[in-house]
Amino acid sequence: MVKYPNLKKPNTGHKSSNGKHFTAYRGMNLEEDLNRSNRYYLETDRAVIYKKPTPIQIVKVDYPRRAAAKIVEAYFQKPSTTDYNGIYRGCYVDFEAKETRVDHFPFQNISDHQVLHLERILRHGGIAFLIIAFTSIEEVYLLDASYFCERYHHSEKKSLSYDAIAKHGHLIPQGYAPRLNYLDILDTYYFKDQTS
Amino acid sequence: MVKYPNLKKPNTGHKSSNGKHFTAYRGMNLEEDLNRSNRYYLETDRAVIYKKPTPIQIVKVDYPRRAAAKIVEAYFQKPSTTDYNGIYRGCYVDFEAKETRVDHFPFQNISDHQVLHLERILRHGGIAFLIIAFTSIEEVYLLDASYFCERYHHSEKKSLSYDAIAKHGHLIPQGYAPRLNYLDILDTYYFKDQTS
Numbered sequence: 001m002v003k004y005p006n007l008k009k010p011n012t013g014h015k016s017s018n019g020k021h022f023t024a025y026r027g028m029n030l031e032e033d034l035n036r037s038n039r040y041y042l043e044t045d046r047a048v049i050y051k052k053p054t055p056i057q058i059v060k061v062d063y064p065r066r067a068a069a070k071i072v073e074a075y076f077q078k079p080s081t082t083d084y085n086g087i088y089r090g091c092y093v094d095f096e097a098k099e100t101r102v103d104h105f106p107f108q109n110i111s112d113h114q115v116l117h118l119e120r121i122l123r124h125g126g127i128a129f130l131i132i133a134f135t136s137i138e139e140v141y142l143l144d145a146s147y148f149c150e151r152y153h154h155s156e157k158k159s160l161s162y163d164a165i166a167k168h169g170h171l172i173p174q175g176y177a178p179r180l181n182y183l184d185i186l187d188t189y190y191f192k193d194q195t196s
Numbered sequence: 197m198v199k200y201p202n203l204k205k206p207n208t209g210h211k212s213s214n215g216k217h218f219t220a221y222r223g224m225n226l227e228e229d230l231n232r233s234n235r236y237y238l239e240t241d242r243a244v245i246y247k248k249p250t251p252i253q254i255v256k257v258d259y260p261r262r263a264a265a266k267i268v269e270a271y272f273q274k275p276s277t278t279d280y281n282g283i284y285r286g287c288y289v290d291f292e293a294k295e296t297r298v299d300h301f302p303f304q305n306i307s308d309h310q311v312l313h314l315e316r317i318l319r320h321g322g323i324a325f326l327i328i329a330f331t332s333i334e335e336v337y338l339l340d341a342s343y344f345c346e347r348y349h350h351s352e353k354k355s356l357s358y359d360a361i362a363k364h365g366h367l368i369p370q371g372y373a374p375r376l377n378y379l380d381i382l383d384t385y386y387f388k389d390q391t392s
Contacts, residue, residue, distance in 0.1 A: 071252065
């Protein structure tokens with residue numbers, strides 16, 4: 001599950017008409033932004049990429065008369081794979097999306113299982129990456145899984161710095177539709193030798 | 197959700213030592229059989245294919261002290277995509293698995309959304325198919341989505357007969373590991389021009 005704190009940006013100092021401070025923060029929710037982007041890609045027939053449902057362990061279900069089955073006891077499960085996958089330009093695409101409030105990405109934000117999964121996808125010829133959002137500055141990066149997994153296993157630190165992500169990743173253009181145009185990054189860096 | 201009735205095969209007439217009739221039925225559960233097969237493919241590093249979690253709409257969650265969050269009201273949602281996807285031999289693979297007790301496959305067993313999804317996958321260059329289990333005779337077929345979708349839209353009947361599925365589909369070999377060896381079908385019919 002993507003946790004996405006409703007961080008406020010530093011106050012810009014503008015004042016609204018009633019004299020109160022006006023906060024420029026327009027809100028950002030990585031999961032919702034990606035879902036909107038994927039819906040846009042689907043509607044324009046550019047790619048077929050979905051977020052997988054959250055895995056839930058169901059313990060007890062009630063079956064009321066004339067009504068839908070009601071789950072009355074269930075628990076969240078830890079996902080063993082990533083949150084998103086699909087197909088783009090004939091290729092299998094797989095990624096995990098995470099946000100961080102701080103100026104680095106702590107490795108504890110991702111599970112060993114998910115790293116193992118990304119490595120499997122790379123080995124089988126898929127495109128695998130992370131999408132990392134720095135919520136306090138509203139920058140979102142696409143970071144290839146091969147770089148990330150290497151650092152995850154061999155870095156002495158337990159995190160990746162903002163600088164490393166900005167250097168080795170690609171800043172995702174933000175707009176209205178699609179909200180996060182991460183497929184343009186794939187076009188530029190993963191399909192650069194192919195004609196569109 | 198795959199419904200899989202615990203059908204018993206016709207009694208074979210054998211008697212066990214206590215004189216009672218012995219039923220040869222060894223049990224079959226399509227979802228469990230596919231999950232076992234996919235686990236085997238994963239462990240042998242042949243493919244990375246998972247069943248997506250069942251989509252669930254969560255209405256109410258309790259957060260007891262010192263215990264995991266407990267979902268106390270939730271409902272099953274209709275999936276808009278298929279149940280299974282992943283990567284095999286560098287290709288995006290996507291399929292829906294269904295069983296039927298009768299000698300045909302009723303189109304009402306699949307949703308418009310799922311057919312639309314399979315068509316999208318085909319258009320984007322993925323491998324898309326159905327796995328259909330005839331539980332009463334314990335035969336399981338792989339049926340390409342292009343044939344299925346064409347029939348779904350243009351057949352005058354509201355179902356596909358066993359004969360049509362046996363003719364246009366491919367019988368999946370059953371064994372111990374993998375339980376349902378559907379990737380061998382892909383090797384033979386989808387990758388036949390490629391060297392392994």
